[in-house]
Amino acid sequence: MTRSQVHAAIVADRASWVRRMLEGLRSLPADNMESFVSDPRTVAAAESYLRRGLEALLDLGRHLLAKGFGRAVVEYKDIPLQLREIGVLEERDAGLLRDMPGIGTGWCTSTAKSPLKNCFISARLA
Numbered sequence: 001m002t003r004s005q006v007h008a009a010i011v012a013d014r015a016s017w018v019r020r021m022l023e024g025l026r027s028l029p030a031d032n033m034e035s036f037v038s039d040p041r042t043v044a045a046a047e048s049y050l051r052r053g054l055e056a057l058l059d060l061g062r063h064l065l066a067k068g069f070g071r072a073v074v075e076y077k078d079i080p081l082q083l084r085e086i087g088v089l090e091e092r093d094a095g096l097l098r099d100m101p102g103i104g105t106g107w108c109t110s111t112a113k114s115p116l117k118n119c120f121i122s123a124r125l126a
Contacts, residue, residue, distance in 0.1 A: 003070035006063065014060035021053030030123035037120075046119040058097070064088065 028042050028049075029035045036042055061079045065071040069086055073079050077098055084094035 001066060001070045001072040004067050006067045010063050011060060014056045014063070017056035018053050018060070021049045021056065024049040025053070025123050028123045030120060033117075033120050036123065043119050046123045050119070050122050054097070061088070 080097035
């Protein structure tokens with residue numbers, strides 16, 4: 001793949017998505033686990049905000065890799081590793097992104113080890 005110009009509009013759009021999804025997570029009742037799970041829609045909203053925010057962040061990373069560094073990356077799980085290799089992400093951050101089940105999908109569902117806890121922690125940390 002050949003390097004080309006990083007598009008400022010794409011960077012701004014994806015960054016805006018990440019900010020909006022973080023704002024959505026922050027708006028959820030996450031003072032304690034009881035208030036968080038009292039309405040099942042809260043958990044669903046948290047998972048949606050988390051998944052869409054991660055997708056936007058990884059799409060931004062994919063754009064930077066493709067345009068700025070001439071690296072083609074197909075799968076989301078490979079983006080954090082490539083960003084670490086070129087020095088955009090620290091080892092710890094790349095590992096966190098890589099380890100999220102399905103990059104967001106399943107993070108808050110029954111397929112995760114601690115689904116409600118995962119969503120609750122994500123909402124609290126946002």
